[in-house]
Amino acid sequence: MTDIHAQIREQFGSANDIAIISHVRPDGDAVGSVLGLGTALLEAGKNVQFVLADGAGATYRFLKHYGKIKKTIKGSVDVAVVVDCSDLDRTGNVLDGSIPQINIDHHKTNLNFANINLVEFSASTTQILANYLELWDLEMTKDVAEALLTGLLTDTIGFRTSNVTADTMRTAAELMGHGVDMPEIYRRVLVDRTFAGVALWGRAIPRMTKQGEILYTKLTAEDRKKVSYPGKDDAELITLLSSIREANVTILFIEQDPDNVKVSWRAKPGYDVSDVAISFGGGGHAPAAGATIEGNLDSVVARVLDATKKIVKNKKSK
Numbered sequence: 501m502t503d504i505h506a507q508i509r510e511q512f513g514s515a516n517d518i519a520i521i522s523h524v525r526p527d528g529d530a531v532g533s534v535l536g537l538g539t540a541l542l543e544a545g546k547n548v549q550f551v552l553a554d555g556a557g558a559t560y561r562f563l564k565h566y567g568k569i570k571k572t573i574k575g576s577v578d579v580a581v582v583v584d585c586s587d588l589d590r591t592g593n594v595l596d597g598s599i600p601q602i603n604i605d606h607h608k609t610n611l612n613f614a615n616i617n618l619v620e621f622s623a624s625t626t627q628i629l630a631n632y633l634e635l636w637d638l639e640m641t642k643d644v645a646e647a648l649l650t651g652l653l654t655d656t657i658g659f660r661t662s663n664v665t666a667d668t669m670r671t672a673a674e675l676m677g678h679g680v681d682m683p684e685i686y687r688r689v690l691v692d693r694t695f696a697g698v699a700l701w702g703r704a705i706p707r708m709t710k711q712g713e714i715l716y717t718k719l720t721a722e723d724r725k726k727v728s729y730p731g732k733d734d735a736e737l738i739t740l741l742s743s744i745r746e747a748n749v750t751i752l753f754i755e756q757d758p759d760n761v762k763v764s765w766r767a768k769p770g771y772d773v774s775d776v777a778i779s780f781g782g783g784g785h786a787p788a789a790g791a792t793i794e795g796n797l798d799s800v801v802a803r804v805l806d807a808t809k810k811i812v813k814n815k816k817s818k
Contacts, residue, residue: 507616509636511601512541515578519549521600522583523590525733525762528689531556532651533583533604533625535563539647540638549573553592557731559689563650564643584625584651586610586783604628609774609783621785623661623668626651630671645678650685657739658690662769662787697735699727704737704752713812715747716805718797720755732756734764742766749773749808753801756792761800765789765808776807 512518520538522530534550542548542565550569560566573580573594580600585591586607588600603614606628610619620628626648633640652672656664659672676682703723709716719734729735734754742750748771754762763780765773765788772786780803782791793800 504616504618505632505635508602508618508632511579511616512544512546512636512638515546517547517549517575517577518579518581519551519573519577520581520583521551521573521585521591521594523585524552524554524592525731526552526554526556528560528654529624529626529651530584531560531563531569532647532649532654533629534569535560535565536626536644536647536651537581537583537604537629537633537638539565540633540640540644543641543644544638549577551594553594557733559692560650562688563647582614583629588613590783607783608785609778609789621663623663623665624652624655626655627668627671630675640675640678642679645675646680646685649675649680649682650689653682653686654689658686663785693735696727696729700724700729700735701737701740703727704734708741710747711805711809713748714751714805714808715741715744715749716751716753716801717741718753718755718801720797721757732762738764738766749812751804751808753797753804755797758796760792760794761797762792763790763800763804767811771811773808773811776804776811779807780804 518541520534522534538548538550551573552569553571555571556569580595581602582591582600583604585605586609600614603617604625605619606622606625608621622628630648700723704717704719707717734752738752748768750766752764756762765777767773767787773789774784774786777784777789777791780791780793782789784790
């Protein structure tokens, strides 16, 4: 069988027009993967479209080519690459049902939906890109390394997740070796907060409820309106909640509209929330997973809590 890296190298080498795509409500790994790989291809002389159906948060404005991110693909492309995305539905129909040429991802729930699938269970998709970029005859410049390190930092919450390994740290060191200021990126993406974002936290924190080992709370569309928060995300509240010592599983419910709720799970080592996310049509990893679920907020809370309690019960029975 042809080596997968040779296939990817051939695809990139022969293409003129390439689209790099990731998932809706993109996190730092999605944004960093799109901008990192896209910048490397752009510097190799390719025509590149950076595509995120929901755009990218202002947190990542400092990255090279942030301003080129679009919400749709314009015209036709030779190669479509989906990064950091476990299934095509999460691209927000950017591809309009067509099959992409390449899928690069680190989620164990990936459905291998492309013609070429490079799926490795590392700390982030940007770590995979950092490991193989030069194998695909692409150059690791400072701008590329900065985007990739941003994704690595955000997806590991500053190297705090259980999937961080010695290889992860070596990758970070190599990216820093290209002149990237890691402390500055850390400050921008993991420390700095907006006034509206923290005000949004203030709406959800008083609603925190603890049931045994599970802690949960919720954010409504009205909450975002009250504090003038511009997105439909949680302003990284889930990271704060998951640090609470007395909870082993944390759930955040974020009302998107009257009929859809985004659910984020976080789990301490020894607990796996990916299966429950998959059961609701989502995906992720053992310590971190998510899904967007149809239904009103109260009904989704009840269904998800019931399913998640089974995880805790099964853990105790082992």
